[in-house]
Amino acid sequence: MKKTTLTSVLILFISSLCIAQSKVDLAITNANIIDIRTGKLTNNKVVIVDKGEIINVCSPAELSKYKANQTISAKGKFVMPALWDMHVHFGGGDSLIQENKDLMNLYIAMGITAVRDAAADISPSVLEWRKAVNDGKLLGPTIFTSGPKLEGYKSIWLGDIEVGTMDEVNKALDSLDKLKVDFVKITDNTIKPEIYLGSIKEARRRGYKTSAHIPPVFTIEQVSEAGLSSVEHITYLLRAGLKNQKELSDQVANGTQTARDLSLKALNEFDEATAEAAFKILAKNKTAVTPTLSISYATAFLDVNDHQNDAFLKYIGPGLRKTYDWRVQRAAKDTKEAIEIRHRTIEKAASLLPLLQRSGVKILAGTDAGYLNSFDYPGLGLHQELELMVKNGLTPLQALQASIINGPDFLNKSEKYGSVSKGKKADILLLNENPLLNISATQNIYGLVAHGEYLDAAKLKSLLIAK
Known part of the structure; x- marks a missing residue:
């Protein structure tokens, strides 16, 4: 009897040793976890991280x-998934490759662990960085990229793939297939209308999500019905609020109306009921919207704030700062009337956010x-974007969902992102304040787990290097 009892004790002791020796990379204790889908707060949890993945969330x-x-003790802190910026650009030519690469630090420093690169002219470098981050050889956000975007002949943008026939569209998409891009971007500067729609349809047929600007010759509903993803x-x-949107777009197509006239009518004749009906079509077709408020506010109000005293400006390389001049100089030429239209346009457009949300459109x-x-700063800009979303009618939770939930969902990555739970990627943001009560709290960062590696506030601050 004693022998049996002793054996049992030994077995239990050895078993307990085995359990205690389950080695992992990181444990976050006393975590108050925010569920970004529901807004529910779960207190005093332990988050276990190993090899870049959350392997358990336990008592x-x-x-x-x-x-x-x-x-790491997260006592008194708030724990949630790290942020995603769903529209960024790397570019400016080969001479600015290093300055662009340096932006990776800015995203991490500001708690952003994933970005969607919506086309640029240095795609080979971006693709290299994507692989290096994925392989754990470069600290930076996970990159989802379109590679070079599709445009018409003689595009004003450097690095575009210029297409004018469907045969050229197919060859362009073949080249993007080889690059293993994550989605396809299309803009409307010189592309023919039929090639624009054909590009969307063919890219979708191949299984790609599509992201685009909207040519004035089409209604918002037309591009959504064609299969545009965002x-x-x-x-x-704003055009969606025009009762005669189709008629006016047709007039632009036949030259009896200018794109500027269309924009002014959209601003001055906006009808909410008409827009709501259009937005419900977007929701039905799962066409998302990326507002990009931060850049619009920065440039629309350059007459109010020239941003020369922005503290964050010193972290942008001189070559990239030089590229800012184009928009600054263009804005400086505007008349008093044009400046007033700039102000009204972004303020009216931003006011559509609650209507989009109610209509079921993914933001x-x-x-x-x-x-x-x-002056739309990589890293900081996303926090400003979230603040602007809340200022214009979204709740803090809805703004956070636009980044943390809708971002991965758009890219079909929800299985591995979007919550602090078992089986998810270990991209975790620790905050000193509750962002559900104050959206600006996203900037009050205690620490960040980036792809499984913990970076405290001092380390994150060290990534902000003046140029």
Whole structure:
């Protein structure tokens, strides 16, 4: 009897040793976890991270099962998935490759662990960085990229793939297939209308999500019905409030109406009921919208704030800062009337956010940050975007969902992102304040787990290097 009892004790002791010796990379204790889908707060949990993945979220009593190389107390802090910026750009030419690469640090420093690169002219480098981040050889956000975007002949944008026939569209998409791009971007500067629609349809047929600007010759509903996955820039949606949108777009197509006239009518004759009906079509077709408020506000109000005293400006390389001049100089030429229209346009467009939300349209949090887009800062810009979303009618939770939930969902990555739970990627943001009560709290960062590696506030600050 004694022998049996002793054997049982030994077995239990050995078993307990085995459990205690389950080695992991990181344990976050005392975590107050925010569920971004529901807004529910779960207190005093332990988050176990190993090899870049959350392998368990458990009670403090279960912590004894693990031997962590690093343990972080999150007592009094708020824990949630890290942020996604769903519209950024890397570019400006080969001479600015290093300055663009340096932007990777800015995203991480500001708690952003994934970005959607919506086309640029240095795609080979971006693709290299995408692989290096995925392989754990470069600290930076996970990159989802379109590669070079599709445009018409003689595009004003550098690096575009210029197409004028469907045969050229197919060859362009073949080249993007080889690059293994994550989605397809299309803009409307010189592309023929039929090639624009054909590009959307063919890209979707091949299984790609599509992202685009909206040509004035089409209604918002037409591009959605063609299969467009996301409208970039909320100002285009003002057209959805025109009762005679189709007639006016046809007039632009036949030259009896200018694109500027259409934009002014959309601003001055906007009808909410008409827009709501259009937005419900977007929702039905799962066409998302990326508002990019931060860039629109920055450039629309350059007459009020020239941003020369922005603290964050010093973290942008001189070559990239130089690319800001284009928009600044263009805005400086505007008349008093044009400036007033700039102000009214972004304020009216931004006011559509609650209507989009009520209509069931997925809103994506993206900034347009990068080269060319003046004073729209990589990293900081997303926090400003979230603040602007809330200022214009979304709740803090809805703004966070636009980044953390809708971002992965758009790219079909929800299985691995969007919550602090078992089986998800270990991209975790620790905040000193509750962002559900104050959206600006997203900037009050205590620490960040980026792809499984914990970076405290001091380390994150060290990534902000003046140029």
